[in-house]
Amino acid sequence: AKRNGNTLWWVKLSNSGDTLKLLVPNYSRKVISGWTNYSCTEIIQKIFEKIMGYRGSKSDFNMKSVKEQRVDGSLWIKQIHVRCTLMGFERNYQINNPSKQLNIKNFSTLQPQPKLNPWLVTGLIDAEGSFIISINRKKELKLGWFVRSIFSIGFHKRDLSLLLQLQQFFGGIGSITLTQNMVLYSVAGIKDLTTIIIPHFENFPLLTQKAADFILFKRVVILMSNKDHLTIEGLHQIINIKASINLGLSDILKSEFREVSSVERILIITNKIPNPNWVSGFVTGEGNFDVRFSKSKNRLGLQTRLRFRIKQHDRDLKLMELLIKYLGTGTIEKDPRFPAVYLIIEKFSDITKIIIPFFDKYPLLGIKLFDYLDWCKIAKLMNEKSHLTIAGLNFILKIKAGMNKGRKITKI
Structure with missing residues (x-):
């Protein structure tokens, strides 16, 4: 295949109608070490959506903030190799944020890494992860409210490859959204949350006070898996739980649900660093x-x-x-x-x-x-x-x- 006069090697993926581009560095030093002109940075090849046959889904989740200095990806030291990125299954391709359309897809020469250590993943989530309960108006629904449970973690967009590694660790579930200078990995499917995300943090517990958010988040996911969020009683239970998670209830929810009884939020006491x-x-x-x-x-x-x-x-x-x-x-x-x-x-x-x-x-x-x-x-x-x-x-x-x-x- 050719783009801008450059020949790209490609191979058909078994689980998708799209192709995986394998990019080989131009210079002999890059071939030897996997480095670009600046040591340890990635080599990026931009592919337009129309060329890749883009079929990503839309997301109604808007990421509002992300912490400082997150930049480019990953490196592989002490070994000679060619690096490439697998994007997971077709359903997990990077998706567009409706507030800002993306014009490109990004494939890098990052070799699939060994599976992340699970304790490292927990430490990363303790630092940057979030457990979110989203409750928004939706007139089409019987109760008029749409409830979502979302596990997410965000970085500067130049650390996209780190989120790809994290998505790979969790078996390819969830989606990655790019908007302006930020990139967000999120998992909102109840089945994925109950079978993959929640078990991980039960086996490798969070150490910060974020663990209290996780405990309450888990209660909401269980309610939703039992369809309780579709009843007025269950909705009120979820609102009482949400009142104790992160920043609590929005002004809109406070005005609409005046009789809120926030649930107890436990104090996390960590006695040792486990790993x-x-x-x-x-x-x-x-x-x-x-x-x-x-x-x-x-x-x-x-x-x-x-x-x-x-x-x-x-x-x-x-x-x-x-x-x-x-x-x-x-x-x-x-x-x-x-x-x-x-x-x-x-x-x-x-x-x-x-x-x-x-x-x-x-x-x-x-x-x-x-x-x-x-x-x-x-x-x-x-x-x-x-x-x-x-x-x-x-x-x-x-x-x-x-x-x-x-x-x-x-x-x-």
Whole structure:
């Protein structure tokens, strides 16, 4: 097949009328390592919907917000390979958000990864996931209200491949929606929730206060699986439960259902970190690796400092303290502006002897892995005292400029 004069190898998929494009890098270095012009970024080939015979369904779920710096995908280190992405079954193709039509489909050269560790998945959801009960007007229905239970997780659109990995972990269920700069993986089918999503979190429990949302969410899913949401009594039960989940009831629901009796929301008490992979998943979502410079009396006039941080709502202060005990280092700082706390590690010896060995053994995912690898480069330069030279400092400044929000990658 040809597009813009370039030949693409393709193969027919057994479960779809569409084709899987296998893209081979142009340069010999890419063939050897799987890298693009910038080390560790994906190679993206954009395919128009009309070329792919697009048949995705519409979604009425609008994603409102997503956290910072989520960017491009995944990498495979220490092995020679060609990478490609499987999008799952045809029913799980990326779907359009009705608020903004998409003009392209995206296929990357990401090799299907080994199945994610289940504790890593739970850590990732503890950081970024949501359990949502949606209740909206729908006049066509007998009760006039449409109820949905939605499990979701969102990132910046450049971390699409991370969501594809997550979808693959859950057996291809759910859908991935792109809108503006955000990408959302969501599962709303009651059968999928009861047979796959809920059992996962029963076997690998959440550790943050988000676990309380999950417990209430599960009660609603059970009610819906029994069709109770189609009765006025069941609808009222669900509204009472929703009042205790996340931000509670909307103003519209409060005005329409005045006699609401919110159910009790339990306090989650976590006594131990069950698995180191949970930490990797949690840090993939909530962690930050940064480089700071301060004035110094040394001959360069600048002091270089590395910092590792995890930000979390202050309701999970006890969990952050437990994490410090688990890692064997760190301090807690409260955010004076918001109800949030930071776990902070700045001591260079702890960074090189504890943090780096930990994440080398239990790797991060997505763009956070790229930031971590650049952070490690700077740690190595500092260990060699290169940061005390003009050339070394300039090199560190260059690396820092390309980290976090400064990272430039191929657009989706």
